[in-house]
Amino acid sequence: MREEIERITNYRSQSGIEYKEYYDSSDWKGSLSPPGEYPYTRGIHRDMYRGRLWTRRQQSGFGTPKESNRRIKYLLSIGQTGINMDVDVATKTGLDADYPLAQGDVGLQGTSMSTYEDMKELYDGIPIDKVSSTLIIQPPYSVVTMAQYLLMAEERGIPWDRLTGTIMNCAITQYVGPTLQSNMTFFPFDLSIKIGYDLMEYLIEQVPRWNIININAYNMRETGIDAVQEAAFSMSLAADYIKGLLERGYDVDRFAPRIAFFSCAHMDLFEEVAKLRAMRRVWARMLKERFKAKNSKSLTWRTAVQTAALPLTAREPLNNIVRATIETLAAVLGGVQSIHTTGYDEAYSLPTEESHRLSVRTQQIIAYESKVANSADPLGGSYLVESLTDEIEEKIWELMKVIEEKGGFINCYKEGWVEDKINEARYRYAEAIENNDITVVGVNRFEGGDEEATINIFRHEEDMQRKRIEYVKEYKRKRNQEPVKRALENVYRLTRKGADMNMVGPIMEAVRAGATMQEICDAMRRACNFQIPK
Amino acid sequence: MVERRKKIVLAKLGLDGHDNGIRIIAKWLMDEGYEVIYAGLYNKPERVIDIAVEESADAIGMSFQGGGHLYYAKRIIDLMKKRNIEGIKVIVGGVIPPFDVEELKRTGVHEVFTPGARKQVILERIASLLS
Numbered sequence: 216m217r218e219e220i221e222r223i224t225n226y227r228s229q230s231g232i233e234y235k236e237y238y239d240s241s242d243w244k245g246s247l248s249p250p251g252e253y254p255y256t257r258g259i260h261r262d263m264y265r266g267r268l269w270t271r272r273q274q275s276g277f278g279t280p281k282e283s284n285r286r287i288k289y290l291l292s293i294g295q296t297g298i299n300m301d302v303d304v305a306t307k308t309g310l311d312a313d314y315p316l317a318q319g320d321v322g323l324q325g326t327s328m329s330t331y332e333d334m335k336e337l338y339d340g341i342p343i344d345k346v347s348s349t350l351i352i353q354p355p356y357s358v359v360t361m362a363q364y365l366l367m368a369e370e371r372g373i374p375w376d377r378l379t380g381t382i383m384n385c386a387i388t389q390y391v392g393p394t395l396q397s398n399m400t401f402f403p404f405d406l407s408i409k410i411g412y413d414l415m416e417y418l419i420e421q422v423p424r425w426n427i428i429n430i431n432a433y434n435m436r437e438t439g440i441d442a443v444q445e446a447a448f449s450m451s452l453a454a455d456y457i458k459g460l461l462e463r464g465y466d467v468d469r470f471a472p473r474i475a476f477f478s479c480a481h482m483d484l485f486e487e488v489a490k491l492r493a494m495r496r497v498w499a500r501m502l503k504e505r506f507k508a509k510n511s512k513s514l515t516w517r518t519a520v521q522t523a524a525l526p527l528t529a530r531e532p533l534n535n536i537v538r539a540t541i542e543t544l545a546a547v548l549g550g551v552q553s554i555h556t557t558g559y560d561e562a563y564s565l566p567t568e569e570s571h572r573l574s575v576r577t578q579q580i581i582a583y584e585s586k587v588a589n590s591a592d593p594l595g596g597s598y599l600v601e602s603l604t605d606e607i608e609e610k611i612w613e614l615m616k617v618i619e620e621k622g623g624f625i626n627c628y629k630e631g632w633v634e635d636k637i638n639e640a641r642y643r644y645a646e647a648i649e650n651n652d653i654t655v656v657g658v659n660r661f662e663g664g665d666e667e668a669t670i671n672i673f674r675h676e677e678d679m680q681r682k683r684i685e686y687v688k689e690y691k692r693k694r695n696q697e698p699v700k701r702a703l704e705n706v707y708r709l710t711r712k713g714a715d716m717n718m719v720g721p722i723m724e725a726v727r728a729g730a731t732m733q734e735i736c737d738a739m740r741r742a743c744n745f746q747i748p749k
Numbered sequence: 750m751v752e753r754r755k756k757i758v759l760a761k762l763g764l765d766g767h768d769n770g771i772r773i774i775a776k777w778l779m780d781e782g783y784e785v786i787y788a789g790l791y792n793k794p795e796r797v798i799d800i801a802v803e804e805s806a807d808a809i810g811m812s813f814q815g816g817g818h819l820y821y822a823k824r825i826i827d828l829m830k831k832r833n834i835e836g837i838k839v840i841v842g843g844v845i846p847p848f849d850v851e852e853l854k855r856t857g858v859h860e861v862f863t864p865g866a867r868k869q870v871i872l873e874r875i876a877s878l879l880s
Contacts, residue, residue, distance in 0.1 A: 304764040304815060316793060319763040319824075323816035396790050397766040438769055529844075529864040562864040563846045564816065638772065645773040649868045658865045672846045675816070748791050 224654050229483040230441035232606060238598035245601060250550075250591040254499035256492050256604065258550040259515035263591035264582070268296075269546075270553035271578050272349060272519065276301035276325035277565050278679045279686075280337035283326040287341060289568060295575050297553055298348040298380075300337065301325035302360065307389070308401040309356045309736030312683040315749055321680045324565075325351070329687050329731040334363035335370075344373045348380040349429070349519065353389035354411035355402060355718070355739060357382050359732050361414060362723040365422070381426035381475055381519075382418070386411050387452065387628055388431035395634055402736065403743050406710075408625070410718050412459055417719040419470050426475040428456060433521050436479035438637045439644030442490040443607060445479060447614035448633065450497055451624035454615075457506055458623075467506045471513035480546040480554075481523040482538060488594055489603035491518070491549030496604075497611050520546040521555040525644070527562055531657040532670050535559035540577050547581055548594055554578055564673040687731065694729045702728035703738045710742035755879050757840075759810045760788035760797045762821040767814030770842060770864075774810065774871065781872055794824040801837050807879050808859075813843040819852060826857040838878050842866070 226234045235242070248254070251261030260266050273295055275286050287298055303325040305317035311329045312321045321327050326337060343364075352360045361382050368378055383389055386407040387398060398404055415427040432449035440448070453474060460470050478494070480487050498516035502508040522542035527535045536559045543556045556574035558566035566574070582588050594600040621627050628634070647653040654660045702725035709716045718739075725735050740747065759775050761768055768790060775785050788800055801809050811821065822841055829837065841853055842862040850861045859878055862871055 304766065308764055310764070316791065317764055319817045319820040320765060320815060324765070324814075394766070394768060394790070400791055562844060564844065641769055641773060642776055645777075645868075655865075659867070672848070680820075749793070 224651060224660075228442075228486040228603075229481055229653075230443045230486060230607075230610075232486070232603065234599075238602055240598065243598045243601040243605070245605070247595055247601075250595075253503070253511070253514060254496045255515055256496050257592035257595045259495065259517060259552075261591065263550060264547075264588035265591075268582055268588065269551060269578075270297040270347070270519075271295045271575055272297035272299045272553040272555055273566075273571055273574055274299040274301050274351065274521070274555050275566075275571065276303070276351075277673075278322040278326065278676055279683060280326055280328060280333045282676060282679075284337050284339055284341070286568070286571070287337075290571060290575065291341070291346065293572055293575055294579055296346070298341070298346055299351065299555060300348060301351045302328045306360075306732055307352055307356060309359075309733055310401070310747075311731050311733040312680070312687045314733060318680065318684060321683050322675065327683045328360065328363075329733065330690055331363050331366060331726050331729070332690070334360075334367050338364075338367060343368060343371070344377045350380065350382045351389075352383055354384055354386050354407045354414060355722075355736065356732065357384045358410055358414050358719055358722045359726060359735050361418075362719070362726040366723065366727055375422045376424060378422055379424045381429050382414065383429045383431060383477070384411050384414055385428055385431055385452070385456075387625065388434055388449070395628075395631065401747050402740065403745050404629070406739070406743065408459075409714070412463060413717045413719050415456075415460060415470065416463060416465075416717060419465065419473070425473070427470060427473045428475070429519070430456075430474065430476045433477050433479045435637065436481070437523065437525050439525065439641040440637060441640065442481065442483070442486050443610045443614060444636065444640065446490055446494050446497065446607070446611045447618065448624060449476060449478070450494065450501065450611065451615050451618040451627075453498075454501065454505075454619075455623045455625045457502075461506070467502070467508045468510040468513050471502055471506070471508050472510065472515075475552075476516065476518040478518045478520050478551070479523050480520045480542040480549070480551075482526045482541060484541055484545045484548075485594075485600055485603055486607070487542070487545040488549045489600055489607050491520075491546070491551060492592075492595075492600070492604045493608035493611060494518070495550075496608055497615075517552045519553040519555070520549075520551045522546065522557045524557045524561045526655065527557060527559070528655060528658050529562035530662075532559050532562065534657055535561065536573065536577070539574070540581075543577055543581055544585075544587065547587055550592055560670055560672060563670075567671050567673045569671060570673075691731065698728040699725070699730050699734070703730055703734055706735055706738040707742045710739045754782060754784045755808075756784040756786065756804055756806045757808045757810055757875075758786045758788060758797060758801045758804065758806045759812070760792045760800075761790045762792050762794065762797065762811055762813075762825075763817045764791065765813060765815040765817055766790055767843075768812070770814070771810070771812035774812070774842065777868055777872065778875070794821060794828050797825065798828055798832070798834065802834060806837060808838040808840055808875070810840040810842065813841065813845065815844075818843060818845050819849060819856075822853050822858050823856055840875065840878070 250257035310317040436445040495516040499514040558570035
């Protein structure tokens, strides 16, 4: 029997751009300004990773604050350089562990965090004036978490101007999907956006080195949308937020340097590099031309990256190590500021310590052994990459124009247009795997390997949920109730009062008085007569 | 005699909002001719069972990404036993480690699908389960 000639399935990029057989000077004749210069195609610093390596920032969080604290310390001990703390889905929806609908999810997808005590336990022994943190939580819940963090700094005697980090603080993109249902079920949608702005304002004024919002392109991309959609959606959303802050009377140069992104690095290496380069250019041009920013810091697009999990498989899980390495390489070649390399056990559970270590090591090997970080923008000038960068930039502008004409991203989102696009994309992606248009090795091509996972898989500590539920109940029983009541009453009253009241101060006072995440959110919900599912 | 279209209630339970998988499955099942009732996010077990009973569904399909599968599958099965509900098959899909696949089956879940399960396999196994 004669084998057919082995061919790659097709030559399209992940977003559908047809790669040419080869590229030459007829494809790209442009010239580039050096890294660190407008429009920053080649990176935001001239010396890029020589000046500062990207931050190794693995997301972590599970179970109790104490368990998560151990994992964070472990990660720091093996060379992680930033913290990426993820709270559980109950906390992300403003619920405490003892709430009936929350009980089955306590501590599963992140750390269960209800109280100020929890925050202190999570960061126990960690020098928050020396290591930066990303706090993964959206408004209004982000205000409670940020308040807990700031109060912790205060208690430790660390001035707020020495804190560096990022609060996600985007009401739309943080949930997976992002579906309308998930964003509208647990809090009034418009109020959550408003409170997000409140927090941005507060941070602009009080915490000068803290990033006020993180535009989460990653969670959108993980549904199956393509590189162009990821870029255009997130840039359009950022434009909405910029407009919102301008309307609140801030000068663009006061806040633009403190808007950061959280992007995806997918498997299509050159396209991802081109996307990241194009996004830097789109941002620089948008800020300069449209929003008239003058400070060069306003024009530099900074992004954290998480490597895509969608292409990772449950079958032959060790293959995922290779996938994550390619994606990490794409992020590095794309000149990003921090990276989370997704674990090979992603299709089974949260990462084990072993898997977390491998993620950090992957980045260290790329940084220290591969030499790819020695020069800025090593692919710059490649006919292929430059022509892709130009083409993707053009497509991003086109899609942004469509969104702008529909009233901006937030409006498109509320009208369901975004969700329609996301649904189309997720079905298309799944179908493409089914009909072999996208090849997934070991799944739809070269199958028949070892199906069973022979890797170690993370397990939660026995009884973790019950302990957390008990803790919250006990905490509420034991504290001094009077100040809590007063502070919550104040939050309730001021929420009712409405629009021009910045809610961060009152929420911080409630945290200080000992109120829990849900109690604070419930006070605001009550003020709007907002019901949540039980 | 025309055979009645098989009916499946699909739902996410608890707070896990990861709905990529279940939405794709919903579409595949509908394309295949099933009647699908998608109950959306944030259901409690009682609600899912109520819908299944009311609609005379042939099966309940639940999807989990964050690790809540044992907690909720057990509650669904227990409630069905308590209420003497028979004939509704229980299907679970999602990010589920191998040792929990076994545990789910011991609990009484009829089928479990994990990431990377192919469309054809899923449809065949559901068809044979409901035949």
